[in-house]
């Protein structure tokens with residue numbers, strides 16, 4: 001299934017090294033996605049979108065990741081925001097979804113402080129209930145991709161009784177409190193920043209859900225999109241290996257084995273689309289991480305010294321694969337990958 005026209009994929013691929021190494025937002029790639037209609041894919045028709053199925057969305061996201069992981073990652077954070085807004089009250093859906101579908105605004109998430117970041121400390125972002133249903137936010141949102149490009153951030157905050165709220169933080173209220181983008185090892189163009197909140201007031205109409213315990217579910221993080229991006233990056237590296245086979249037939253057997261693993265993971269991903277199965281979702285995330293680590297190393301080894309020199313894609317894929325060791329990687333996934341790394 002191919003949703004992305006070949007010329008759009010070529011455009012993403014052409015900009016992928018700069019998007020990874022620089023810190024400029026990948027505007028040209030984003031514009032290409034808008035023109036291809038990709039920014040409307042996940043949004044229901046009643047809100048001006050294309051209303052694609054879950055499997056179609058994953059296929060499209062995989063294609064984008066195979067061309068430019070930085071762009072796919074920024075898109076995946078927008079998609080996470082959209083999923084939360086879709087479950088929120090109708091006025092918030094109407095306020096944001098049509099403009100997101102038209103590509104007029106970008107939105108993102110700052111949720112990891114509830115799941116995979118700073119869990120050994122007290123809540124990073126504290127919420128206090130005020131009169132008339134307002135909420136005050138204090139603390140830090142440690143990781144927000146595209147913060148300085150976003151109109152709003154879907155944020156998770158913790159109340160004094162340890163219950164949690166999801167809300168939309170309009171970025172104009174923290175415009176002077178967004179740190180410069182972090183100097184990342186890869187995916188620099190994602191412009192990921194820490195956002196400070198000092199007595200930031202949220203209106204009752206901006207609350208998406210809660211208060212509730214473990215509002216993002218018990219495991220948190222490690223959803224299907226993270227596996228999908230890993231599969232997309234693995235597909236790019238495997239595509240390169242397959243090209244090399246033409247001149248180096250000895251690589252055929254190894255490449256076929258990687259292709260078969262990739263196909264198996266893709267089937268598992270599509271089977272899980274739309275199904276709520278946390279155990280199988282986390283197990284897929286572990287296996288997708290393991291594949292992308294191995295296949296990008298293999299591509300680098302096959303590309304040899306030339307592959308270690310920018311802008312050869314092999315060096316970029318190998319660096320980018322490490323992202324899956326740290327991004328949205330909940331405890332069961334980390335334990336599984338660490339056990340494999342230790343040789344269990």
Ligand SMILES: Cc1cc2nc3c(=O)[nH]c(=O)nc-3n(C[C@H](O)[C@H](O)[C@H](O)COP(=O)(O)OP(=O)(O)OC[C@H]3O[C@@H](n4cnc5c(N)ncnc54)[C@H](O)[C@@H]3O)c2cc1C
Pocket residue numbers: 077108109110111112113115116117118119120142143144145146184187190192221326327328329
């Ligand atoms: C490039 C990038 C972009 C991201 N974008 C987003 C985004 O847009 N939205 C979002 O919600 N999230 C985002 N994340 C967050 C991501 O999903 C993870 O939550 C994050 O990578 C977890 O790393 P951390 O350093 O915050 O973890 P922490 O658990 O806070 O670890 C930090 C440090 O704390 C110490 N530590 C950890 N555990 C313990 C312990 N048990 N005891 C003692 N010390 C400990 C270690 O020294 C560790 O290095 C992003 C992450 C990255 C890397």
